[in-house]
Amino acid sequence: MNTDLRNIRPYGDQSGDGAVQLSFTLPLQYGPLAREAAKRLCENMGFQDITIATMEDIGENFTFFVIYGKTTASVDASAIKVVAPKFKKMTREQLDEVVKREFNRRIVVVGATIGTDAHTVGLDSILNMKGFHGDYGLERYHAFKVYNMGAQVSPVEVVKKVREVDADVILVSQVVTQRNVHIKHLTELMDLLYAEGVREDLLVVVGGPRITHELALELGYDAGFGAGTTPSDVANFIVQELLRKYSR
Amino acid sequence: MDRPKIRLDKKLVDYARQLAKEITDEVQQMIEQHSTVSVERTVLRLFGVDGVTDDQIPLVNVVVDKIKEWEMLQDGVAKPFVNAMVVLDKSAQQIAEAIVDGLDLRSLPRASNEKINMKMLELSRQSLETISKKSQQREDLLKELGDPPQPYKYLIVATGNIYEDVVQARAAVQQGADIIAIIRSTAQSLLDYVPYGATTEGYGGTYATQENFRIMRQALDDMARKVKRYVRQVNYASGLCMPEIAALAAMEGLDILLNDAMYGILFRDINMIRTFTDQYISRLLCAFSGITINTGEDNYLTTADAIEKAHTVTASQLVNEQFALKAGMKSRLMGLGHAFEIDPDVEDGLLYEIAHAMLARELFADYPIKYMPPTKFMTGNIFKGYAVETLYNLVSVMTGQSIQLLGILTEAIHTPYLHDRYLALINANYVFNNARHLGREVIFKKDGFIEKRANQVLREAVDLLEHTRDVGLLRAIEEGQFADISRARDGGKGLEGVFRKSESYVNPIQDELEKRLGVKK
Numbered sequence: 001m002n003t004d005l006r007n008i009r010p011y012g013d014q015s016g017d018g019a020v021q022l023s024f025t026l027p028l029q030y031g032p033l034a035r036e037a038a039k040r041l042c043e044n045m046g047f048q049d050i051t052i053a054t055m056e057d058i059g060e061n062f063t064f065f066v067i068y069g070k071t072t073a074s075v076d077a078s079a080i081k082v083v084a085p086k087f088k089k090m091t092r093e094q095l096d097e098v099v100k101r102e103f104n105r106r107i108v109v110v111g112a113t114i115g116t117d118a119h120t121v122g123l124d125s126i127l128n129m130k131g132f133h134g135d136y137g138l139e140r141y142h143a144f145k146v147y148n149m150g151a152q153v154s155p156v157e158v159v160k161k162v163r164e165v166d167a168d169v170i171l172v173s174q175v176v177t178q179r180n181v182h183i184k185h186l187t188e189l190m191d192l193l194y195a196e197g198v199r200e201d202l203l204v205v206v207g208g209p210r211i212t213h214e215l216a217l218e219l220g221y222d223a224g225f226g227a228g229t230t231p232s233d234v235a236n237f238i239v240q241e242l243l244r245k246y247s248r
Numbered sequence: 249m250d251r252p253k254i255r256l257d258k259k260l261v262d263y264a265r266q267l268a269k270e271i272t273d274e275v276q277q278m279i280e281q282h283s284t285v286s287v288e289r290t291v292l293r294l295f296g297v298d299g300v301t302d303d304q305i306p307l308v309n310v311v312v313d314k315i316k317e318w319e320m321l322q323d324g325v326a327k328p329f330v331n332a333m334v335v336l337d338k339s340a341q342q343i344a345e346a347i348v349d350g351l352d353l354r355s356l357p358r359a360s361n362e363k364i365n366m367k368m369l370e371l372s373r374q375s376l377e378t379i380s381k382k383s384q385q386r387e388d389l390l391k392e393l394g395d396p397p398q399p400y401k402y403l404i405v406a407t408g409n410i411y412e413d414v415v416q417a418r419a420a421v422q423q424g425a426d427i428i429a430i431i432r433s434t435a436q437s438l439l440d441y442v443p444y445g446a447t448t449e450g451y452g453g454t455y456a457t458q459e460n461f462r463i464m465r466q467a468l469d470d471m472a473r474k475v476k477r478y479v480r481q482v483n484y485a486s487g488l489c490m491p492e493i494a495a496l497a498a499m500e501g502l503d504i505l506l507n508d509a510m511y512g513i514l515f516r517d518i519n520m521i522r523t524f525t526d527q528y529i530s531r532l533l534c535a536f537s538g539i540t541i542n543t544g545e546d547n548y549l550t551t552a553d554a555i556e557k558a559h560t561v562t563a564s565q566l567v568n569e570q571f572a573l574k575a576g577m578k579s580r581l582m583g584l585g586h587a588f589e590i591d592p593d594v595e596d597g598l599l600y601e602i603a604h605a606m607l608a609r610e611l612f613a614d615y616p617i618k619y620m621p622p623t624k625f626m627t628g629n630i631f632k633g634y635a636v637e638t639l640y641n642l643v644s645v646m647t648g649q650s651i652q653l654l655g656i657l658t659e660a661i662h663t664p665y666l667h668d669r670y671l672a673l674i675n676a677n678y679v680f681n682n683a684r685h686l687g688r689e690v691i692f693k694k695d696g697f698i699e700k701r702a703n704q705v706l707r708e709a710v711d712l713l714e715h716t717r718d719v720g721l722l723r724a725i726e727e728g729q730f731a732d733i734s735r736a737r738d739g740g741k742g743l744e745g746v747f748r749k750s751e752s753y754v755n756p757i758q759d760e761l762e763k764r765l766g767v768k769k
Contacts, residue, residue, distance in 0.1 A: 025667045056670070059422030060415055064667040116434040116451040121624060121660065124551055133593075150517070152435060175660065181451055209628060209661060227628050 005078040010071060018071040020047065025064045030057035038065045046073055083213045085223040087236040092141055095239050099143035102243060109138060109238070110161050111171040112149035115185030119175035120151045122208055126171065126231045135230040143239060155189040159196050167202065169238055172221075174208040182210065183219070190220045203241055205234065251648025252690040254606040257703055260710060261611065267713040268566035271721050275524055276574050278722075282525045283755065285440070285745035288312045288325040290491040290529060291757050294375040295329070295340040298458075300444040307344040308492075309441045314347055318354050322750040326757075330367050334359040340371070368756035376536065376760060379498045383538045386501050389469065393478040397684075399619065399644050399652035400480065401676050402427035406663050408450035410460045414467040416666060421471040421479050423673045427504065427651065429482035430464055432456050437487025437516050438741060442496065452663065456483050456493060461500035480504055485530045486512055486544070488522070488742045494530035498537035504583065504651075505534060508544040509571040510564065513725060514733045515547055519740035520722060531575030532761040538581065542651065543568040546587035546620035548731050554589040554624075558604050559708035560730060561586050565608065566713065567721070576765030579615050583651055584608065587620035588640040592632075596697070598639060603701035605647040606692070610702070619644050621655030630657040634675065641679035646686045652676065 012019025022042065028034040035055055042050045047069030056064045090098070099107060111127050113120055124137075127148045131137035138144045147165055149157065162170060172189060174182035186206060193199040199220075206216050207225040216224025223237055289308040300306050311329065315321050320328050332343045335356050347353070403425040405413045410430075417428045433450035436443070446463060447455045454460060465481055472479040480503035485493040490507065497505055509527045512518035534541050545561040545568075552560070565584040572582050586608045590597040608617055621640055626633045637655035644652050654672040656664045664672075692698050716724040728734035762768040 023667065025665065058667060058670045059419040062419060062666055064670055118434045118452070119660075121550060128551075130553060150515075152438065152516075 006076045007074045008077045009074045012070075018073070020069055020071055022047075022067045022069065023065060024067075025058065025062050027061065028063055029061045030055065030063045034063040038063075038067065042067055042069050045069075047071055083217065085213055085225065085233075085237045085241075087233070087240045089232070090236055090239075092136060092232065092235070095235055096142040098243075099239055106145040107143055107169060107238065107242065108145045108147070108165055108167045109169045109171060110147045110149065110158065110165065110167040111173070112153040112158050112161075113151040113173045113175065114153050114155060114158065114189055115174070115181065116152065117173075117175055117182070117185075118151045120148075120173070122175050123148065123151075123171070123173040126173075126207065126229070126234050131231045133230065135232050137231045138235055141235060143235070155185075155192045158189060159192055159198065162198060162202065168242060169203045169205065171234070172204070172206045174206065174211065182208065186219050186221070203238060203245065205238070207234070250685055251609060251687040252606070252646070252692060254610045254692055254699055254702055255694070256607070256610055256706060260703070260706055264562075264566055264706065264710050264713060265570075267710065267717050268563075268570045270717050271567060271713065272570040272574060275571075275721050276528075278521065279525050279528050281748055282521055282746055283324065283749050283753065284491075284522055284525050284742070284747070285309075285312050285316070285321075286489050286522075286526055287491050287529045287755070287758075288315075288321065289441075289489075290495045290533075291324070291326050291755060292329065292340065292344065293492060293495050294757050295326075295371045296375070297340050297344040299341070299344075301348055304444065306441050306444060307341075307348060311344050311347050315353065318352070320353070322747055323752050324749070324754045326368055327364060327752075327754050328353045330364050330371065331359050332356055334363050334367050368754070369760070372756040372760040375757070376764070379533075379537045382499060382501045386503065386538065389472070390478045393472055393476055396426045396477050397680075398616075399649045399680065400426040401673060401680075402429060402482070402618075402651055402653045403669055403672065404429045404431050404653070404656075404664065406431040406453040408433065408452075408454050409448040410446055410454050410463050411448065413454055414464060416669070417464065417467060418471050419666060420669050420673070421468065421475060423670050424677050425479070425654075425669075425673060426477070427480040427482055428464070428468060429504075429506075429653075430454050430456070430460070432484050437484070437512070438518075440488045440742060440745060442489050442492050456496075458496045458500060461496060461502060465500055465502070482506070482542070485534075485541075487516060488512075488518060488526075488745070490523075490526035491529040491533065494533040494539070497539060498533050502539060504540045504542055505530075506544065507531065507534065507541040508585075509568050510725070510730060511544040511547060513735050513740065514731045515544075517735065517740050519743040519746060520725060520735060520737055522740070522742040522746045525746065527571065528575055529758060531572055531577055532758065532765065532767075534581065535572075535576040535578070535765050536761050540581045540583050540616055541572065541577070542583040542618045543585045545585040546589070549587045549589040550624050551731050551733070554587070554591070554604075555594070555600055557731075558600075558705045559712060561604070562607060562611070562705055562709035563712045563716070564730065565612065566709070569612070574767065576762070576767040579612070581616075582612070583616040583618040584612055585618045585620060588622050588643065588655075589620075589624050592622075592625050592636050598643070599697050600701060601639075601643050602647060603698040604705065605643050605649065606698065607702040607705055609647050609649065611706075616650040618651040618653065619649040620653050621659070623655075623659050626655075626657075626659035628661055630661075633657045633659065634671070637672070637675055638679060641676050642683060642686075645680045645683050646690060648687050 009018045049070045051068040053066045125132035128137040129139040211224045213224040292308040431453035434452040443455045468479045482504040485505040485507045512523040513520045548560045634657045
């Protein structure tokens with residue numbers, strides 16, 4: 001199939017049909033008014049050929065919709081430059097070897113879920129021995145000495161730990177957030193690292209389902225890893241970025 | 249009973265319980281020697297002290313901190329506090345306010361022991377009377393409206409704003425929820441005080457306050473009458489204020505409290521002596537007021553592999569059971585926890601899940617077992633996640649679980665949207681109704697995979713319990729035997745709020761509860 005990169009549209013069952021599925025709730029009582037409101041809302045969002053597949057009364061004057069529509073919008077994918085953490089994929093054994101040769105010591109990693117977030121799922125899947133989906137966590141590498149501080153850690157505690165263990169890398173996880181509180185937490189940590197004068201000595205990496213590399217860079221971090229990241233991605237980035245950093 | 253049976257090694261079951269009993273006997277001796285600032289604040293709350301200072305500090309905190317500062321805390325707050333009530337002829341609230349305004353209890357004359365004891369007994373009886381009345385009201389409403397069939401459908405609301413929680417809870421009840429939990433603002437477990445009043449700001453949840461409890465209770469009761477089905481209210485007696493939350497929940501008629509003997513130690517790094525002591529008093533209160541506890545064994549599986557570490561769930565359930573028995577709890581109030589957390593890519597993962605669910609069901613036959621949904625492998629593909637939840641619901645209804653925390657398809661993405669909850673209920677309503685009596689028809693193959701697996705997990709739990717008995721629970725936790733997390737007995741948050749009781753320590757509330765529950769030696 002010939003794809004025109006300059007004119008990319010969603011694909012339903014034929015090229016360029018622009019088919020999109022949506023689901024949302026409106027604070028309107030179930031009925032004809034709610035139906036028409038949902039339809040017009042979709043039109044306002046730029047959809048055509050709108051099909052309300054289902055609308056359901058979910059109580060308290062709320063109505064839930066599943067809607068199909070076609071968008072006329074398109075995107076020029078040829079003009080997009082994606083920012084992503086840069087690294088070559090090496091195996092665990094290769095990384096361990098490189099670190100032994102180039103550093104002659106283990107890279108010290110401090111990991112924490114900061115702020116009010118109580119979720120360690122993301123952090124654990126990157127750090128714990130077992131890892132995720134058959135991809136071993138950082139603890140399994142000879143290359144790393146890992147300190148997993150768990151959840152609800154304050155930026156002050158992170159800095160204290162960094163000093164105590166003379167860390168090379170901070171891994172911060174933010175999983176569940178509300179009202180963009182993760183941005184606030186991440187900014188707080190970065191501000192503190194600068195205030196304490198330790199920022200330049202560290203590689204500071206953030207991960208989580210709502211994190212992008214672009215956002216991470218914007219907030220002053222060295223890298224951001226989003227959903228689908230494996231421990232080996234992070235391991236590779238850390239080793240290769242530290243090598244780049246030290247060779248500068 | 250609409251559930252299948254499974255043959256467990258009877259001797260092994262008895263041995264496991266015996267081990268858990270020995271493990272907790274030792275800890276209980278340590279509990280007896282200690283009290284905590286939260287326990288003392290609980291006494292004041294039950295005496296009727298309420299409210300906060302201009303700086304939003306609860307009066308009970310001010311009073312306990314003052315008594316500590318005056319080096320009188322080792323005897324318990326009750327005696328010096330009630331002495332002030334007697335000699336100044338004022339109410340508990342008035343004395344607390346006077347202390348805020350500068351009253352120094354050291355400057356007061358001493359009333360006779362007899363007078364103080366009489367007053368303490370009177371206050372304790374009054375407060376327990378109030379709680380009894382409240383729980384009787386709950387019983388009556390339950391009888392009037394009728395109990396929905398199990399598994400109860402349990403949903404979480406977490407907007408941060410109690411008034412918005414009410415809207416979402418009402419919608420959830422209309423859609424079929426039997427239990428509503430107001431998840432707490434994430435940092436609350438580490439606050440060494442209970443916030444005050446109706447709150448409209450919170451992160452990842454809503455603060456647990458007495459007023460918030462009251463607002464939600466009222467809303468749920470109104471809805472229950474409307475849908476003609478009793479609706480249970482849940483909150484969290486975990487963290488640094490376990491007994492205080494239990495007291496507030498008892499006063500406001502909550503039905504269920506999350507309450508685990510070890511969760512705070514392992515997953516919140518709260519000091520172990522603090523947690524063990526606090527859980528005991530909180531469970532006395534739950535036992536007395538008929539509040540069901542839900543333990544947090546699901547957490548063991550979110551940090552470790554659900555097949556490899558299945559036995560840690562069983563071991564913890566047995567430990568939680570023995571601690572609860574020591575606090576006079578009946579099995580009908582012990583909602584021991586477990587979870588559906590096996591990697592969906594594992595071949596025959598469903599058989600493992602059924603085996604684990606049957607093990608919990610069979611070990612704790614008439615207990616309101618609480619089953620927790622998949623979270624760890626909810627990856628953001630909401631469509632696959634929804635399919636996984638269908639199997640979770642099927643296992644639950646087939647194996648006869650009691651309390652079903654419904655899985656949300658957007659787990660790990662954001663706090664639930666209104667329709668995420670609706671979709672969770674559609675799934676559960678469909679599966680529970682469609683397979684309502686499936687359990688009656690199922691017989692597990694003798695010595696088949698499921699039966700063997702259940703017995704194997706039990707054996708592994710016994711191994712862990714044996715080791716724990718040999719070294720002691722505190723040492724076992726220090727070794728990282730539970731959840732691979734190691735905690736030191738003199739470490740953790742809240743240690744400064746633990747103190748050793750003096751010879752003349754008095755806690756009239758505890759005494760009265762123990763007497764009525766028949767746990768006093």
